[in-house]
Amino acid sequence: MHPLALAGAAAGRLAHYAVSGVVGGLIIRAASKRLPDAKPVAHKALVGGIANSIVAGRWVASAAEEARLKAGDMLAEARTSLGEEVPPPSAVKAGNHDHGHEH
Secondary structure, X not given: OOHHHHHHHHHHHXXXXXXXXXXXXXXXHHHHHHOHHHHHHHHHHHHHHHHHHHHHHHHHHHHHHHHHHHHHXXXXXXXXXXXXXXXXXXXXXXXXXXXXXXX
């Protein structure tokens, strides 16, 4: 799977969790107006849901990074099998780095 596809999937999952948290907050706000006694329980549930979303987001980011590294390893192996020299990761240039100061 292409690394950009994995990154897109990770971003989509994170967006899903963010939207779920907002919708959950709106539902709890509406419920707390109708049932004031339920507000502490609803608040605790919302905080727990957001905490779980943070953990899930971290897991997705970790999985995306692992997939990116595996894809890089496979690309290096493919280049080696073709007899090409594989540049080390530090030798890869990220593009034009000229932004007004000297290094």
